[in-house]
Amino acid sequence: MWHAHTGKARCKVAGERFLTPPGYKLKSFPRATRGGGLAVLYRDHLLVTLNATFPFAHTTLELLQFTLTAPHHIHMFCLYRPPPSKKNKLLDSTFLTELPDLFDFCNLLRGKSIIVGDLNVHYDVPTHPLTSKVLDILNRFSFVQGVQEPTYYRSGHNIDWAVYREDDLLVNSCAVNHMISSDHAAVLCTLNVARPQRQPVYRTVRDVKAIDRDAFKADITAMLQELGPDVTAQQLEDGLRRLLDKHASATERRVRLGRTSPWYSAISGQLRQAKRDHIPTEDLSDAFSDFFSSKVQKIREELDSATPTPSSPFTDDVEQTASSFVGFRPVTEQEVKRVITKSAPKTCALDPIPVPLLVECLDELLPVITSIINSSLLSGTFPSTFKQSIVLPLLKKPSLDPNTLKNYRSVSNLSFLSKIPEKLVLSQLSDYLHSHNLFPTTQSAYRAPSRYNLERLKTTLNTK
Known part of the structure; x- marks a missing residue:
């Protein structure tokens, strides 16, 4: 999957024929306003479905979903985030709002997911405000970044991402290849597509x-x-x-x-985070227990110290009675x-x-x-x-x-x-x-x- 600069329709068809080796299929999704877009090249014997429409807004992202349906569901998302400019009027704040929706969508799908593409976010500068916020989102949804080397030759930064859940055991390796003629290095991911052996329950x-x-x-x-x-x-x-x-x-x-x-549930996310941080799950249970107990104790103390009011506008219509x-x-x-x-x-x-x-x-x-x-x-x-x-x-x-x-x-x-x-x-x-x-x-x-x-x-x- 890659970003394809397809140009006009005639050039698009010729380019697809040139880029499609025997035994492969190529599907491209060009931009409606100017050159460029997204494309996917895959073996013609694979059972795949393509999706370019999603139930959430992604105005800051070009997005394409490629689903491999055999031997089990693997969802691959190709995306491109244009850098914000005065011309496109895109905002980092909008991007940070839309990105969690993509991860929510991934976690609701049956199967495993991997998201690849050019985010124009410098992964190699974690102290940058935008990078820090993106990493927080990844951590919240238990995704990790697999690309660990610079990929953009002009700036020397790592702006190409391949993120996935470690628990899925989907990605065996993720490497950067510098042998192609482009301003970006190629990101090569080896996926484990074999159906996992189920343990008896x-x-x-x-x-x-x-x-x-x-x-x-x-x-x-x-x-x-x-x-x-x-x-x-x-x-x-x-x-x-x-x-x-x-x-x-x-x-x-x-x-x-x-x-x-x-x-995705918040508790399972907490448990996965605890596992990565080498925190025993018993300690996480104790943390919840101590927190809720302290809340109850605080409420009791506030009730004990509260001074009852003789009347209020909400109790003026209550009749007085000598009975008790x-x-x-x-x-x-x-x-x-x-x-x-x-x-x-x-x-x-x-x-x-x-x-x-x-x-x-x-x-x-x-x-x-x-x-x-x-x-x-x-x-x-x-x-x-x-x-x-x-x-x-x-x-x-x-x-x-x-x-x-x-x-x-x-x-x-x-x-x-x-x-x-x-x-x-x-x-x-x-x-x-x-x-x-x-x-x-x-x-x-x-x-x-x-x-x-x-x-x-x-x-x-x-x-x-």
Whole structure:
């Protein structure tokens, strides 16, 4: 792939015939306004597709995609960035905005990618502001530059780039050849196009569907009788795990994975960066844990030091009441059952048994679950096993730097049973606030639609 100065149509055809050896094909994409453009020369037996239109803006780049579809997908991008001038009115800032879109596009494609071309960015001067910013973008998307020698004879700088992901194991070597007659040296990349050998993958599975429901329910009843009336949440979860191991023991099964699509996520980028910097992944997990813990501690300190205000414009419509909320009342088995059956049956890795199986055995488990919840409500102590969660750090916005911890928010996956007391407590608090008219009538966010808000919306719509 190269930059072709094709000229007029007649010269273009003659030039293509002259440049195309037997057994090869040549496809060129000349510029619409003046001479030059992009071209690709390839063996005629290869299964390839060409693409010159993209779902993102690239006003500062001439761009061509060449995809080899056998033995597996390899995407090669040829690009040229004209140097900014008063005539073309191109800006470095626009280029730095459009370049990440190209890497985002590469990471969403199935297969491996390599980007080659003349960026007119001096790779050999990393302290240059533009070069530094381009290298930051490459590092953010886990791409590396393979060309390490000067390629432009007039200035002696390295302005030709061949960037790729090291983890793809696509590029075996990248060398500069000075034997051609041009103001640029040739960049020769040797690619590993053989299909990689897949390692066997084993997963731990349980055949839950094969469990004899009657026998499982009978074992639950026997377990609860053995534990006695004062069963704790931890004892219940441990007992259910033992029964699941008995009726559907965990086995390792070899699974066949389909073709993977290389997708980019901030966490995988963090892990690859940690690997390059020789940072153990355990340290990265500890860094996230310490950061999120410090955020929680800071919020607690701010709440403790905050001075409550007696009133505000948003609470003036709240009625005063002499009543006070003294405590939570015990819940009935019917209330607990209603909340469980209305909850989404999503299973978390912390659940002792799959949630659908728990719902099937609800008649046997309902009394002990209700007892555990009532014990928590009356004692004011939340079971410690319900406080555990699996925390996933997610990038707040795709445009943010994934190497900065403050750009992440924590998402906690909780066990199914730990959410039931929360919903019952919310129900009791909401009933109390509603019965004493303690909700602000002007509040619309995080509230079910009320008659006041519906009437206000209707009035607003009628006045427009």
